[in-house]
Amino acid sequence: MxxxxxxxxxxxxxxxxxxxxxxxxxxxxxxxxxxxxxxxxxxxxxxxxxxxxxIRNCTECRNLTEEVVCDICSDEKRSKKTICVVESPTDVLAIENSGSFKGKYFVLMGRLSPIDGVTPHDLGIPKLIEKVKSSDIDEIIIATSPTIEGDATSFTSRINLMIIKP
Known part of the structure; x- marks a missing residue:
């Protein structure tokens, strides 16, 4: 052109x-x-x-929604005892399409990458910690991608969560 x-x-x-x-x-x-x-x-x-x-982020889980709180977080039938930590809304969609998970989610909106300047704070890890502290959660499933960044994100999340839920 x-x-x-x-x-x-x-x-x-x-x-x-x-x-x-x-x-x-x-x-x-x-x-x-x-x-x-x-x-x-x-x-x-x-x-x-x-x-x-x-479309914005849900105030509870950070998933994409047109409402303040997404349909999943506002569904009283879903288990509040289990939370699945995922990297992106596409992960939520894939898990929801399987029909096998009935808990709630927390969406990181990325993965840890010091090279790209993505820190735990950028991923909402402090918000996740507060959510776990203030809720009666028995099980935390960390479902990050099997990459170096995904493993680092999973490890960092586990370390931070072990401090409050040993």
Whole structure:
């Protein structure tokens, strides 16, 4: 593209912020919307805007929700005795789709990474500790990814939680 500030080029660059979308995929997406599906593009733009404006973190577990407290945290039928600590809302979705877990969650919104400057505070570990201190929780399941960062996150979480729940 000759004009880097053109709307088309800006649209292509905007698609590239999505994970796994490179230059060619971004071009295909932009051209598809403009050539074949303008109404779909308008709807996509509307939904992205509404989502960014209205979806926030649950005050209890940090999962994504349109409400102050998410459906899972406000469900009285779920066990308050078990909490599953996960890295992201996609982990909550995967576990919920399995239908096997009936407790509550705490979403870290990432994993520990000193190289990238992600600290326990950034992951909400102090909030998790307060939640465990103030609740009658019997079991804490730490379900982080099997990576170096995931293991470090799990270890740091366990150490901090062992101080209050030996």
């Amino acid at each position: 000759k004009n880097e500030n053109s709307l088309l080029n800006q649209l292509i660059q905007a698609f590239k912020i999505l994970p796994g979308i490179g230059e060619k995929s971004a071009q295909r997406m932009a051209f598809h919307l403009l050539e074949k599906n303008r109404e779909g593009g308008k709807n996509l733009a509307k939904l992205i805007n509404e989502s960014v404006e209205n």
